[in-house]
Amino acid sequence: MDRHPNNTIPDWHMVFPEPTESMVYRDGHNGTKCLAEHIPEIITSSITLLICLCGLVGNGAILWLLGFHIRRTPFTAYLLNLAVADACFLLCTSAFLITYHMPWLIHVQTEVLQVLLLFHSMALLTYSTSLYLLTAISVERCICVLWPFWSRCQRPKLLSTVMCSLLWALACVLAGLVYFLCDPSGYKRCKMLFGAFCFLNFCILPPFMVLSNVIIFVKLRRSSWQHHPVRLYTVIFLTVLFFILFGIPLSVQIFFHFGYINVVFEICLLLASFNSSINPVIYVLVGSYRNGNSRFRGSVKVALQRVFEERADSQEVGETPVMGIAT
Numbered sequence: 001m002d003r004h005p006n007n008t009i010p011d012w013h014m015v016f017p018e019p020t021e022s023m024v025y026r027d028g029h030n031g032t033k034c035l036a037e038h039i040p041e042i043i044t045s046s047i048t049l050l051i052c053l054c055g056l057v058g059n060g061a062i063l064w065l066l067g068f069h070i071r072r073t074p075f076t077a078y079l080l081n082l083a084v085a086d087a088c089f090l091l092c093t094s095a096f097l098i099t100y101h102m103p104w105l106i107h108v109q110t111e112v113l114q115v116l117l118l119f120h121s122m123a124l125l126t127y128s129t130s131l132y133l134l135t136a137i138s139v140e141r142c143i144c145v146l147w148p149f150w151s152r153c154q155r156p157k158l159l160s161t162v163m164c165s166l167l168w169a170l171a172c173v174l175a176g177l178v179y180f181l182c183d184p185s186g187y188k189r190c191k192m193l194f195g196a197f198c199f200l201n202f203c204i205l206p207p208f209m210v211l212s213n214v215i216i217f218v219k220l221r222r223s224s225w226q227h228h229p230v231r232l233y234t235v236i237f238l239t240v241l242f243f244i245l246f247g248i249p250l251s252v253q254i255f256f257h258f259g260y261i262n263v264v265f266e267i268c269l270l271l272a273s274f275n276s277s278i279n280p281v282i283y284v285l286v287g288s289y290r291n292g293n294s295r296f297r298g299s300v301k302v303a304l305q306r307v308f309e310e311r312a313d314s315q316e317v318g319e320t321p322v323m324g325i326a327t
Contacts, residue, residue, distance in 0.1 A: 040263050041101075041263045041266055042101065044263060044266045044267055044270055045097045045100075045101055045266055047270060048093065048094075048097060048266065048269055048270040048273050049094055049097060049098070051090075051270065051273045051274050051277050052090040052091070052093055052094045052273050052277070053094075054277055055086065055087075055090045055273065055274075055276055055277025055278075055280075056087055056090050056091065058277060058279075058280035058281065059083045059086050059087040059090070059276070059277070059279070059280060060087065061280060061300065062079075062080075062083045062279070062280045062283065062304075063080065063083050063084065063087065065300070065301055065304055066079060066080045066083065066304070066308070067080060069301055070301070070304055070305055070308055071305075071308075073308065074140075074155075074159065074160040075137070075160075075232060075308065076308045077160035077161065077164060078133055078136065078137045078160060078163075078164065079137075079283075079308070081129075081133055081164045081167075081168070082130060082133045082134070082137075082279065083279070083280075085126045085127075085129040085130045085133060086126070086130055086276035086277070086279060087276075088122070088125075088126040089123055089126035089127050089130065089272070089273075089276050090273060090276050090277065092119050092122040092123040092126060093123050093269060093272075093273055095119045096116065096119035096120060096123055097266075097269075099115055099116055099119060100116060117179060117182060118179065120178075121175045121176070121178050121179035122175065124174075124175050124178060124197070125171045125172060125174075125175035126171075127201075127247070127250065127272060128171040128174065128175070128197075128201055129167060129168055129171040130243070130247070130276065131201055131205055131206070131209075131243070131247070131251075132167040132170065132171060132205065133164070133167055134209055134239060134240055134243055135205045135206075135208055135209045135212075136163050136164075136167060137236060138208070138209045138212035138213050138216075138236065138240060139208060139209075139212045140159075140163075141212070141216060141233070141236060142212035142213075142215050142216050145215070145216050145219045145220065146215070146219065174197050174200075177193055177197075178190070178193060178194060178197060181193055182194070194254075195255070198251055198254045198255040199255065201251045201255075202248070202251040202252060202255045203255075206244065206248060206251075209240055209243075209244075210240070210244065213236065213237060213240050216233065216236075216237075217237070220233065231286050231287065231289075231306060231307045232307060232308075234286050235282060235283060235286050235307055238282045238286070239279055239282060242275050242278050242279075242282070243275055245271075245275075246271040246272065246274050246275035246278075247271070247272050247275040247276075249268045249271050249272070250268040250269060250271065250272040252268075253265055253268040254268075283303070283304055283307055283308075284300055284303045284304070285303075286303075286307055287302070287303030287304055287305070287306040287307040288303045288306075
């Protein structure tokens with residue numbers, strides 16, 4: 001989809017194109033026709049912004065409750081960081097879409113490109129952090145199921161803190177490289193870096209995440225669920241499932257269609273925004289489900305406590321982990 005005037009920007013515009021000139025409200029038939037061609041993208045972006053707003057409210061509530069009102073465990077440490085990553089992704093996505101579709105910014109292309117690149121890199125950072133945290137949660141819980149003695153007696157108390165900090169650092173380094181190395185003079189270098197980044201997010205980590213959850217499910221099917229935190233594992237399964245269904249398409253689209261921002265990209269961005277917004281709903285619904293009755297009972301805080309304070313293995317007893325972000 002060609003949005004760009006001839007000889008305006010080098011090949012690098014394929015990665016972060018300037019705001020569409022069709023969004024400039026002009027007199028005449030051509031301007032109206034060009035605007036009409038991008039109505040699907042405008043509608044998609046509007047829906048995405050609405051989802052982002054709802055998701056920010058939900059993740060903000062989770063941050064407040066997990067940070068100040070619910071007992072902290074190694075599992076809540078990961079979910080607190082996950083809520084931070086999701087909230088930041090929604091915020092960066094909103095800023096990216098608003099800037100991208102501002103019609104009057106077409107006249108300041110250089111400045112807008114830098115702002116878009118910043119928001120794009122921040123969205124990649126937080127999206128990747130969510131993926132890394134979900135992978136870490138899945139792998140660690142898989143280890144706990146396979147080797148319960150390790151989880152009860154030998155698991156380092158600061159493991160959650162160290163893992164969250166390292167995963168944030170990894171995402172920051174990769175996103176920082178994308179931001180600082182992707183300049184108009186380094187298109188090929190940027191393409192290689194961005195390709196490696198997407199390969200990690202699409203081909204390496206998701207299989208680990210899926211395999212870990214399959215092992216957990218098979219292992220628990222062969223044993224009694226009464227000795228395991230059922231709600232906790234249900235939250236993990238649903239969170240990973242929704243990420244695979246709604247989050248992974250963004251990595252797939254970027255990996256196979258590097259550099260193109262079009263309606264397909266914005267649909268994938270919409271799905272990823274939905275994924276980052278749905279986790280608080282999952283926590284509340286799982287926490288409110290009791291004795292075969294799916295009706296909501298009690299407050300959101302009570303529902304979250306049923307999930308996050310549910311203890312069936314002694315691993316969580318007596319631990320007071322420090323959070324990787326915002327204690």
